Amino acid sequence: MKKDIHPEYHEINVIMTDGTEFKTRSTWGKPGDTMRLDVDPKSHPAWTGVHRLIDSGGQLAKFNRRFKGIGLKN
Numbered sequence: 001m002k003k004d005i006h007p008e009y010h011e012i013n014v015i016m017t018d019g020t021e022f023k024t025r026s027t028w029g030k031p032g033d034t035m036r037l038d039v040d041p042k043s044h045p046a047w048t049g050v051h052r053l054i055d056s057g058g059q060l061a062k063f064n065r066r067f068k069g070i071g072l073k074n
Contacts, residue, residue: 016040 010031015021017040028035041047 017043 007027008031009025009027011023012026012029012032013021013023013034015034015036017037026035
């Protein structure tokens with residue numbers, strides 16, 4: 001390996017969204033820094049399987065109005 005081209009690899013603290021903490025090694029931050037997660041496997045829909053629709057600016061309502069006549073026919 002070439003010298004002086006790799007980032008420093010050190011121990012940091014990670015705090016999950018539910019408050020649990022663990023230590024890991026990373027190139028992020030400085031030794032001993034704390035990383036607070038906004039999204040983690042316990043809260044992200046990709047891992048939990050729970051999806052929420054967030055209607056920002058009425059986009060979902062606009063879509064529903066526009067396509068209300070289209071659907072499965074019985």
